[in-house]
Amino acid sequence: MGEFDLIARYFKRPVRRAALGVGDDCALLLPRPSTQIAISTDMLVAGRHFFADTDPCRLGHKSLAVNLSDLAACGAKPLAFTLALSLPGVDEPWLAAFAHGLLALADAHGCELIGGDTTAGPLNICITVLGEVPVVDGRSQALLRSGAKPGDDLYVSGTLGDARLALDALLGKITLPDAVLAAARERLEQPTPRVALGLALRGVASAALDVSDGLIGDLGHILESSGVGATVDADAVTTLIAANRSSTLGRPAEGPSDLSLTQDQWRTLALSGGDDYELLFTAPVHLREAVAQASRSSQTAVTRIGQIDATAGLRLVDQRSQPLANRYASFDHFA
Incomplete structure (x- = not known):
């Protein structure tokens, strides 16, 4: 041929x-x-x-x-x-x-x-x-990386970390039950582009990008472009890993020990894992109901994971708002 x-x-x-x-x-x-x-x-x-x-x-x-x-x-x-x-x-x-x-x-x-x-x-x-x-x-009604303002809420769509979980398993770094690997591998190989949510967020989100290289690194692009900082609840992000939910495992979740991963490994998956192709975006606090409506109309879950700060830099906290060391890096082809 x-x-x-x-x-x-x-x-x-x-x-x-x-x-x-x-x-x-x-x-x-x-x-x-x-x-x-x-x-x-x-x-x-x-x-x-x-x-x-x-x-x-x-x-x-x-x-x-x-x-x-x-x-x-x-x-x-x-x-x-x-x-x-x-x-x-x-x-x-x-x-x-x-x-x-x-x-x-x-x-x-x-x-x-x-x-x-x-x-x-x-x-x-x-x-x-x-x-x-x-x-x-x-x-222009385009969503850009440069519009985040101090006080804005920080949101992410869908789930995070499962694509990285599948990659680590396929590379032989960890072992997963067959059902968990199948579900995670689907997230790696067949991601869902959040087009409907992106359209619904026009006029609502102040800044946006998609999570391709990892939340920490991609968030850094918004912070740099907007000249702001952010505080992120690392444990709220970790709950977005679908493989740590009973719906994926087929039994009641027992916490991070379900897949024999440490808490730091779970955080690494959620904060550093790439290939999620979810939307990371900011919006003013007074538009929380508009964000909720965008979520409903696009049939896409969104989760508030932090806020934008006037002080430069990225700060990670746990579920008790205690500071965490930021030792999480996103993917870089030439690093």
Whole structure:
């Protein structure tokens, strides 16, 4: 099968919103009046971002999900995306499953594949996604990292730490019961982009980003961009690890000893673990009900985990508000 046959068979589809899609030298978009186009690019490299034996359907899903998560963090509505794909060879069953996972998520969010590139080489997936953000009375409604103010509440969506738990198990660092590993691995390989929540938070959140490298490191980007500090309840964050809940373990939870992990290990999972793709955001205290409404309308749980401070720096406290040493670091490709 040649390159263009591969594209035509697995990735060429009729466009509905774009003016011109896959098959020409450029795609053509028609942005609506009073909108901005949000653009984000992410690359997934075999052996770096995913294991070679990852289910290709899940890999297709994740490849787009990590990009949609960036749009969610910006409060942007998905519009279209391009796919650059390096393949070691043409494996048709693999391609069919990959395309299914990729395009099923794209269809769920009304995000069209409009072009890209294919080449022979080590497995490498690069997606550029485009979204729309309204401009109202000359002001963009995009969520940025730079708007957090002292006194704002600090929230995170969904659960944290399970993707890191799965990674540690797959690397042989810990041993998990089969049911726990299966649930955690799904969080690692098939994350849910919080697009609906991001849209609902426009005009509510003062700052936002998605948690991809770990809560501690990603929160640091908001603090730096906004020129503020924060206090985080580390134990409140730890309760967000789904693997430490009875619903996942299938029996009443007995605390952190359920999986033979220390309290510090649980905190490391929640505070440093990456690949969660949840939204971390701030909002003024007087908008707590608006945040709750955004949570309800998007059917996405949110948890208040701290507050923004005028004093620079990040402070961790336990459930008794006692200070904890911050020895938790997030992922860095070149550290």
